[in-house]
Amino acid sequence: MRAVHGHTQHQVSRRGFLAGVGATAGMAAAASVGLSGCGASSSKNTLTIAVNGTQSAATAISQATGPAFKQAHPGIDLNFMAINGTDWNDYFTKILTLIVSGNPPDLTSVATEGLQLFAAKGIAEPLNSYVMSDKASLQGFFSDVHPVLIESMMYQGDLYVLPTDFNAGNMFFSTELLDKAGASYPGDNWTKDDFYDMAQKWARASDAVAWDWVVRLWGSWTSWMYANNANLLSEGRWPGGSWMWDTFYQNDPAAQGRQGGWHWGAPTANDPAVVDALQYMIDLRNQRLSAAPDVGGGGTLQGLFASDHIAMTIGGGFWAGGLHTAGMAPDQYDVQYFPAWSVQKHLLGDAGYAMLKSSNKKEIAWEFMKSLTEPAALGALITGNTSTPTRRSMMTASRYAPTGPVHWPVFYGTLDKFPNTTPIPAPPYYQQLATAFNARTTQAMYSGSAKSALDGLQGDLEAFASTSST
């Protein structure tokens, strides 16, 4: 009886299991049909936009820009896909992974760092024809945006992004530590020597580190390299672009001489002026005027600055929002142009959205890109001064009253006052460049020899440039 009972149990269990497997498989198949059907129908009317940031940031952008766009374009859904990269390099890696996996978005946020990468690889769609067909409605936007911000979004004469925000590399101070050191706010045309004097005063007056920075292309020792009138790659311009300058910037003196985007040429990473800039960082560290820098996005640096552990650092307009969020009052910090070395020259990076060539909703994607040029949408996009709007008219005292800094006009003033302001060197092989740059910078800081590290970087860049098709 026990055997029979056991046998019966065994049979029932197996049948039950098989029935369960069958039912589960059937339900899974049905669900997958349903889901795929749902995906197909929704994807037809859904514009997918990849955003560099957290999901909460993407949701905020969605809430800020979505309703107005949906009202103007009923039946179109916006899907904001948050991609949280530690820096732009990390973000582009994730976007490329999405493309590899066959799930490319229709639009992606892109910065100067990745513009030429996306353009040269044929991932991004040129916007020339879209812009020219909508030139009447875009006239207001272009007349409000400095031409350097447009040119840095061009590649080989084509425009790829309508820039929404930018950041030029300025110098940030802790005003509390400034007072403590008995130093005064520097003048517009201050120099490297003035900077050094201030750093020494800080070192004497407090335990704070006088100066700190982050290992990455933007906001790094590269600002000193620019101030020393040098660069990692030779600076040039692609021909073309007259369609843009003749149409929208005919009477703007700041547009004179502009062409079809920056052409990053032969590597010059071990040029003596570049070596001097990096060696200066090593010397400051050796004199205990600077900390050993972190690699990465700058979150740690911002936290240390906000807690008065650092007196001076390079930062852009996005620091206003970051420091405010970190608890700094508007008058607890301030900003000034970057000091002059052999010249007073700033680096910059700007950002916006690029349309992917693979998108089958290009017209709708263009409409969305255009909608972001409106001040209301742009204001919502850069709420809390998390970056600097490209539209000059949006740079107002009321905008910076809640966050500071007091000298907020420095942000846009950098573009106006210094016509030599130049984007960071981001050729199509940017990702390789950024990785090698980080490695060689940390090597220099560890070994104490900028020359040998930059000789290595020169070799790296020559190899990358030779294998890059453009």
Place this chain on the structure above:
Amino acid sequence: MALALGRPKASANLKRRRETRFAWLLILPTVLFVGVFTAAPIVGSFILSFFSYSVISPARWVGLANYRALLHDSNAQHAFVVTFILTAGIVIAQVVVGLGLAVAVQRRMNWARSIFRSAFFVPLLVSGASISIVFSYIFDPVFGVVNYYLHLLGLPQVPWLNSSWGALLTIIIVVTWQQLGFTFIVFSAALGAVPKELIEAARTDGAGGWRIFRKITVPMISPSILFTVTVGVISALQLFDQPYVLTSGGPGYSTETVVLDMYQQAFQNLRFGYASSISVILFIVVLIATYLQFRISRKWVFYS
């Protein structure tokens, strides 16, 4: 009579076939999972290693070019050296510290063994990336807690993350700390299984603690040592999270591991074929390392 004998036999065969089919059905999900997510990518990676593939352009057959390039790639070779150094450091630290803690707890605090087991195991449940972020603050050369206390004690500050040896040491410490729970549990179980009468007999014969440990305990737990070493080597050869988050492979390329190099080649330099050739070589290295360990273990592992 023949029929009477034949029926039970046929019935038994039928039952066996059913049970075999049922057994196959039970292992099918695992087989499918391993096939789709492990075996297929291995085969795919091997095939891809003979192509030049940048995602955006179609794949192009290049034969052995990726392997030839790898032979002349000093960065990749350096990454293998770094990986071997880290592997040696991590495995030795895990075995020595894990065994030491297990022995200490068994001898002095056996009553609290389950508490220690849980405490040491918790880090294993946390992702390597999260732990690395926390340790990057702890070991920060300027603002970190460790250097702060060294300074308070009047000791020289250590360039944990911004010197070559300091960064390697930091990674070894972080990985060892995280993985310690595993070796601790394995060694605790092994120590508990060492026959007490052997130890008592040795003690009666006048053997001291260290001699008993060397001559009885270690041989008795040698299969567990082999197990932890094997698993540790396989795991350490694939190290990625900690160097990626803590040092990004720096300073310079001093902590760039093979898997980190592979990741950068594939996802940053878009050289998927070349990255695949690195992965194939790493796969072969893991196989050889495992084979050698088992081969050598015949001389020192005691299975009786």
